[in-house]
Amino acid sequence: MNELAGSVAPGTVEEFRERLAAMSDGLPKRLRQCADYVAANSDRIAVSTVAELAAGADVPPSALMRFCQILGFSGFSEMQRLFREAYVPGWPDYSTRLTNLKESGAGSPAALLAEFVEAGRLSLEALAKSADEAALDQAVAVLKAADTVHLVGLRRAFPVASYLAYAFEKMDIPAMLHDGVGKLDHRHALRAGDALLAITFSPYSEETLTLAADARARGLPVVAMTDRLTSPLARQASAVLTVPEVDFGAFRSLSATLALAITLAVAVGTARADG
Numbered sequence: 631m632n633e634l635a636g637s638v639a640p641g642t643v644e645e646f647r648e649r650l651a652a653m654s655d656g657l658p659k660r661l662r663q664c665a666d667y668v669a670a671n672s673d674r675i676a677v678s679t680v681a682e683l684a685a686g687a688d689v690p691p692s693a694l695m696r697f698c699q700i701l702g703f704s705g706f707s708e709m710q711r712l713f714r715e716a717y718v719p720g721w722p723d724y725s726t727r728l729t730n731l732k733e734s735g736a737g738s739p740a741a742l743l744a745e746f747v748e749a750g751r752l753s754l755e756a757l758a759k760s761a762d763e764a765a766l767d768q769a770v771a772v773l774k775a776a777d778t779v780h781l782v783g784l785r786r787a788f789p790v791a792s793y794l795a796y797a798f799e800k801m802d803i804p805a806m807l808h809d810g811v812g813k814l815d816h817r818h819a820l821r822a823g824d825a826l827l828a829i830t831f832s833p834y835s836e837e838t839l840t841l842a843a844d845a846r847a848r849g850l851p852v853v854a855m856t857d858r859l860t861s862p863l864a865r866q867a868s869a870v871l872t873v874p875e876v877d878f879g880a881f882r883s884l885s886a887t888l889a890l891a892i893t894l895a896v897a898v899g900t901a902r903a904d905g
Contacts, residue, residue: 664697669858750885756874776825783829797895
């Protein structure tokens with residue numbers, strides 16, 4: 631951590647993300663809270679105050695200021711300026727949470743539909759603003775070159791992994807879905823020349839993390855689809871695709887994640903068809 635203090639501030643949002651990912655493991659508790667919150671809510675930096683971000687990370691403002699300095703900035707204002715200059719005017723504020731259901735319609739199907747539609751809209755808008763084109767290109771290159779694409783995404787990530795398995799099969803791309811049925815472990819199906827596409831979000835699936843670590847230990851490339859650059863899955867990956875999703879209650883919207891999955895599947899299929 632100390633070796634990062636006093637370093638030159640990141641000049642781009644991409645450099646900021648790379649430095650954040652590189653430094654997160656060695657931070658003490660409060661600064662790690664800052665790193666996790668900022669990684670998951672980078673869209674809020676341009677429009678929030680120090681107090682608002684500190685409250686979101688559940689740390690005192692002084693800890694957030696120290697966090698900015700560790701990253702190489704003179705303070706919060708310099709870090710915020712980087713994000714304000716990177717995005718066009720009118721950068722939307724996603725810090726506003728979904729409003730509670732009106733008492734008159736609480737729990738009704740129509741009210742729930744409205745809330746989930748709004749969560750999906752916000753998630754898709756956030757993805758459009760924050761998508762890392764270089765990481766997406768890298769992920770496509772890895773999966774294009776793979777002999778077999780292994781897919782793992784359990785619990786709430788399972789619909790995404792199963793959709794990708796379906797899409798790859800329809801495009802004649804060799805793929806294998808690791809679904810965990812019967813607690814069967816298929817990690818030994820991974821072979822040299824294969825690649826793993828792993829999907830998990832907080833709270834992270836231990837089975838997914840274990841398979842990703844095993845693939846990495848064998849020297850196989852891992853493409854991660856996750857919620858933040860500081861997630862434990864990102865540490866195992868050759869390419870990291872982060873997906874912002876707005877939660878409604880305890881349910882995570884998958885709108886942006888499925889949009890990214892469709893993009894990835896079609897891009898890989900197109901790349902393979904082109905040779």
